[in-house]
Amino acid sequence: MLNSRRLMADGLPPKATSRLLHWLVRAGADEFTVTVMGIHGEVAADADAFEDAIEPFVVGLARRRVLVDADGAGSTREVRVFTFSDASLDSLLPFISDGLFHNVPGPGGWLEDFAFYRNGELLLGVVTHLQEGTLRLTTDEHAEVAKMGVVSTESEEWIGY
Secondary structure (H helix, E strand, O other): OOEEEEEEHHHOOHHHHHHHHHHHHHOOOOEEEEEEEOOOOOOOHHHHHHHHHHHHHEEEEEEEEOOOOOOOOOOEEEEEEEEOOHHHHHHHHHHHOOOOOOOOOOOOOEEEEEEEEEOOEEEEEEEHHHOEEEEEEOHHHHHHHHHOOOOEEOOOOOOOO
């Protein structure tokens, strides 16, 4: 049984992000999604570089539970899904060196609202503009993650699952 816990930006510092994402791969996470953003009319070189790096891992569109902009019952919408593996994580990490919560809009483009899934079930979701996320794991998995320096709490202020 998965338990949801609140994750704030200060509970997942950039240096712990890589550890957590590698752990998620080992724990069976197999997909992720992210919103790639750019400013209308600007060449988004950073967003384009991300798209090029992650293109080999595109699975396609799928309906998944999301934390923002859901369009139906069960908080789902159609999102672009990527394979989550050691290889895709290696391609992703250079673009998130400041962590999953880093969100500085700029002409180069940026990434926001990451979600990581295991067998279609959300394990980790981030609402970047709120600087808050949900971590859905078993009790034992939450304990393992806490040992990595990832701090989560039982209450969720703005988002829930």
